[in-house]
Amino acid sequence: MSLTSEQGSLTGMASRFVEQLTQCRKLKLKVLEASGKKVLMELPYDAQLVGYPDTGVIHGGVITTLMDTASGCAVVCSIFDKFQLLEISPTLDLRVDYMKPAEPHKPVYGFAECYKLSSSVAFTRAIAYQDSIDNPIAHAVGSFMRISPEMVGEEFRLALMGEADDNA
Template sequence: MNTPPTPRFDAREASKWFFRHGHTGWLGLKFTEQGDNWVELELPWREDLLGDRDRPVLASGPIISLMDMASGMAIWQTQGTFRPVATLDLRVDYQRPARERASVKGRVECYRITRSAAFVRGIAYDDDIADPVAHVAGTFMTIGADPRTANPALGGSTGHD
């Protein structure tokens, strides 16, 4: 029996599902562009995402979430498939605040994948990628399979959950 090949991961298509649910859906993240090993997403400006009520600038927390999601999607884009990853380290070096009432885009590339880790770097920017809001560098653990299902002794589902 021939099994049809699994379609290659496509960040544009995946974003249609990812961004309807959960935290990324609540943030209102939007897909903007992709390449073979990179993804760019946008965090639209919203008044409820401010860090300071006296200044209409996106808070750092939502920007970190933007960059974390763009990192995961860049890894899947590079691998060509969706496999769960866990953020081990995501360093964010802020260069300046975002501009007032401006959306922030996050472009992240996955530049290396090993058997158990993936490495990313990226830029968050609002108007000009040459004038970044922040630089990021991250390390993610790649997860081949849920260890609980691979080894029932580790607490796999009993069917009574």
């Protein structure tokens, strides 16, 4: 799935956002593409993520984390693209509907879109899939609180903008 050609700087910012989150580093989540409202991420298969040892199926909580993170990234990108502001946006609500288990030994992709921004809440929809987005593992809808740019710590802002001092 391809997003828009303007994605370069937003993909970098989304990648840096994910790298700031410890659970995402542990899960080895990777941003593949990001645009003004959409994010595509990859969760590589890892035996440590298996919730059902007899089947090799990834635990549902890991799929939820993928969808929550992709949705949060889509919110950050959407706000930055529209307002040129960096806001943090914690999850208010996330509803995930599981349709089938992920196939073992294959990566899972999370595609999320921020489809509506209000003054205080952002709304998202997301799909987790493997071979085709038309054959989802799960889908989610979420809402995220918008917190003013003043609440973003300087160190976090610099890290997301790619301006962090690596020697600090």
